[in-house]
Amino acid sequence: MSEDLKNEEMGNWLDESENFKEIHEHEVVEGTVVLVNRDEAYVDIGYKQEIAIPKKELAVPEPDSAEDVVKQGDVIRVYIQSLGGENGGVLSKIKADAEVVWDDLRAIKAHNDDPEVTELQTVDAHINNVVKGGLTATVKGLRGFIPASQMELHFVKDLTGYVGQTIQALPIEIESHKRRLVLSRRQLLERERELKQQEVFNKLHEGDVLKGTVKRLVDYGAFIDVGGVDGLAHISDLSWERVTHPSDVLKVGQEVDVYVKNVDPEAHRISLSVKQTQRDPWLDRAENYHEGDLIEGKIVKLAKFGAFMEIEPGFDGLIPMGELSDRRIENADEAVQVDDVVKVKILRIDLKRKRISLSINRARRDGVRANFRRYQTSEANE
Numbered sequence: 001m002s003e004d005l006k007n008e009e010m011g012n013w014l015d016e017s018e019n020f021k022e023i024h025e026h027e028v029v030e031g032t033v034v035l036v037n038r039d040e041a042y043v044d045i046g047y048k049q050e051i052a053i054p055k056k057e058l059a060v061p062e063p064d065s066a067e068d069v070v071k072q073g074d075v076i077r078v079y080i081q082s083l084g085g086e087n088g089g090v091l092s093k094i095k096a097d098a099e100v101v102w103d104d105l106r107a108i109k110a111h112n113d114d115p116e117v118t119e120l121q122t123v124d125a126h127i128n129n130v131v132k133g134g135l136t137a138t139v140k141g142l143r144g145f146i147p148a149s150q151m152e153l154h155f156v157k158d159l160t161g162y163v164g165q166t167i168q169a170l171p172i173e174i175e176s177h178k179r180r181l182v183l184s185r186r187q188l189l190e191r192e193r194e195l196k197q198q199e200v201f202n203k204l205h206e207g208d209v210l211k212g213t214v215k216r217l218v219d220y221g222a223f224i225d226v227g228g229v230d231g232l233a234h235i236s237d238l239s240w241e242r243v244t245h246p247s248d249v250l251k252v253g254q255e256v257d258v259y260v261k262n263v264d265p266e267a268h269r270i271s272l273s274v275k276q277t278q279r280d281p282w283l284d285r286a287e288n289y290h291e292g293d294l295i296e297g298k299i300v301k302l303a304k305f306g307a308f309m310e311i312e313p314g315f316d317g318l319i320p321m322g323e324l325s326d327r328r329i330e331n332a333d334e335a336v337q338v339d340d341v342v343k344v345k346i347l348r349i350d351l352k353r354k355r356i357s358l359s360i361n362r363a364r365r366d367g368v369r370a371n372f373r374r375y376q377t378s379e380a381n382e
Contacts, residue, residue, distance in 0.1 A: 023045060025081070026079075026080065026081070027080055028080075028099050028100070029046075029080060030045070030076070030077055031046075031076060031078050032073070032074070032076075033070045033073060033075075035050070036071060038066060039065075040052045040053060040054050041053050041055075041058060041069070043076065045080070048088070050088070051089045051090075053066075053093060057094050070093075076096075077093070077096040078093050078096045079091065079095035079096040079098075079099060094141075098141060099176070102142070102174070105123070105142075106174055108121045108122075108170075109171045112171075118195075120188060122168040123139050123171060123183070124139065124168065125137040125167055125168075125169040125185075126166045127146075127165050127166070128163070130162075131145075133147055134151070134159070135151065137169070137183060139169075139171075139183070142179075142181055144181035144183045145183065150182075150183070150184035150186045150187070151186060152186060152189070168188060170188050172184045193228070196228035197229045201263065201265040204226070204270065205260065206262055208259075209259050209277055210258060210260070211255060211257060212225055212226045212231070212256055212257075213253065214253060214255075216230075216252065217252060218246070219235075219246075221234040221235045221238070222235075222238060222250050222274075224258055224272055226260075226272070229268075231260075231271065232270070232271060233258065237273035237274060237276070238274050239275050240278065241281075241314065250274075257274070258273065258274055258277060259273040259274075261273050261276075282315065282354050283354075285311075286351060286356070289349065289356070291346050291347065293345070294345050294363055294366060295343070295344060296341060297310050297342065297344065298339060298342075299337065299338050299340045299342060300316060301316075301338065302332040302333055302337075303332065305321055306318055306319050306320040306321045306332055307324060307332045309344060317344070317357065317358040318355065318356070319342075320357065322361075323347070323357075323362065324336060324360055324361070325361070336360075344360055345359050346358060347359050347362065
């Protein structure tokens with residue numbers, strides 16, 4: 001062979017070599033589909049020959065025909081499982097698609113891990129089955145796992161109701177080389193609750209009156225949802241009447257008006273009152289009486305400073321010690337006993353402090369004067 005011919009062949013080989021890409025096994029590259037038939041697609045990845053991809057490596061589930069997935073001229077991403085051999089190598093579109101998903105998941109996790117980020121990126125997870133410790137789910141063709149503790153804000157005993165649902169979740173553990181993907185819905189719910197709480201606390205002020213929904217009843221009060229955050233209405237703030245248990249006046253799911261007594265953003269605590277949105281029935285009853293009226297009632301309680309008289313059921317007035325008797329006494333029982341029915345005069349009605357002062361002495365004196373006036377009138381008429 002002449003020297004010129006050798007140089008020409010060497011030049012042709014170098015030209016062809018320059019057209020070949022630097023490709024390696026176990027990486028994802030782009031290739032062009034040059035031929036498709038029912039069973040396979042031939043792809044040019046810049047190697048020395050086109051490589052066939054069987055239809056089972058084109059998509060999941062396996063298509064009836066490779067032509068259902070790709071067509072001639074398509075540029076696709078493929079994973080190089082091996083190079084060389086009679087067929088030029090082994091390629092997989094399925095694994096390339098999976099690697100793209102793994103990259104996307106890692107990018108999402110990195111975004112969410114940034115402490116400056118306020119809006120989280122989520123993935124659609126289709127729940128497949130209940131397994132020991134949680135649920136299996138599919139994310140863009142990848143198999144993931146959701147621990148039972150990461151499904152809700154509260155413990156869920158039976159997870160079967162989630163099977164078949166597609167939920168929003170966060171990738172929290174990613175190990176692509178082990179094909180391990182762990183997801184959490186709870187962390188997403190916690191972040192949403194935190195943002196909602198912050199929004200509610202920013203706009204809530206003491207003295208506000210708003211709508212709320214009863215979420216939970218406990219012995220000491222009721223937890224009421226006010227815009228996504230629960231506030232506590234103590235049992236003493238549920239009604240103007242005496243309440244033995246919150247269930248006496250409220251039920252779960254009931255919508256009520258609430259008064260905001262206190263807001264503590266740092267402690268994430270809201271104190272509410274139901275009764276302060278309603279008119280105090282004591283005031284309605286007090287309107288039926290006037291200072292100077294003479295009324296009768298039953299003694300219901302004795303105290304060191306006087307005696308309480310029931311004006312009407314649930315509506316009492318106080319007879320101070322000095323108004324119980326004309327003579328000086330040390331104890332209320334020297335003048336009256338519980339269940340005694342007495343006549344009193346209303347001395348004062350204090351609407352602000354919700355107190356009514358009564359007097360047996362004044363009623364007795366008024367009675368004496370009235371009798372005397374009647375006597376004088378009868379004498380004059382005679």
